Amino acid sequence: MPIFRLNEHIQFPHPEYAEDNGLLAIGGDLRPERLLMAYSQGIFPWYSIGDPILWWFTSPRLVLFPAEFRVPKRLGRYARNASFSITRDRAFSRVISECAEVRTERRTETWITPEMQEAYTRLHHLGFAHSVECWQDDLLIGGLYGIALDKVFFGESMFSRTKCASQFALIALVEYLQSRNFQMIDCQMTTDHLLRFGAREISGKEFRRHLKEHIKNIIPYDDWNNES
Incomplete structure (x- = not known):
């Protein structure tokens, strides 16, 4: 083609x-x-x-339906005993920059170019791109970011500076999305890491059907960083 x-x-x-x-x-x-x-x-x-x-x-497309989300037992125990705090949209620019920097440090090619960072930061200011941050005291130790359209969240990237920090951010993200009645998280690429949390592959046709069903209005989320 x-x-x-x-x-x-x-x-x-x-x-x-x-x-x-x-x-x-x-x-x-x-x-x-x-x-x-x-x-x-x-x-x-x-x-x-x-x-x-x-x-x-x-x-096929890897997706995570919030109702099917599961936390591995060992990670759940570790999360209950770990000392960290979670915020939303407090440090979007730092999160996207860290996602790119961690890949560069590992000598892994990154698609999060300066042009991409600028574009998604614009979307953040417009209320469509959002982040979840994981902190240890005042130190940003992990996080993730993506796009929220109606009842679908499109995950873009995550990073971790300490053990499991990005996974803590993922758990917090899913809990928040469930509270807002989100119906699907697009994970884009299949990884064993995400499969552990209940993500699964669906066909492109089924994926498009879910998008049509769950994206009715493309409007910004103004309360993403509220504490609720």
Whole structure:
């Protein structure tokens, strides 16, 4: 199949035209309007420094339904005894920067380029991109960030500076999403780490059906950082 080249018009080809590896389109930009349209269709940008913007729709898709979330017993015991605190949207820019920095320190290629960080920070200021932070006293030891559209959360990345800190952030995220009646978390890529928490693969067709069912309104969440 041909790879679609995007232009200044904000539109995407149907996800069913994605290559077997998930690649759907190339080019375009990272304007908030384009990113929000992409995520509402299950499409996400993923590329390296020096490459053009690449847009993906992977199938099968790893998702986590909050009702199916489970915490491994050993981690649950460790969390109850660990000394940490959780916040939301208190340090979004630091979280996304740390997600990129940790990968660089491990000499792992990262898609969280400066351009991507700037784009998602804009979405954060608009009320669509959000973070969960894990602290030990005043030290940021872990966290995650993603996009919230209606009742679907699109997880982007997480980091940990100490044992299990990113997992503590994930537990807090799911608890918060359950309290707000979110129906699905998009995990994008399949990892053993996420499978341990109850994530599972579904077909691209089923994934699109869930998006259509659970994304009715694309409006910002203004109370994400409330303590409730």
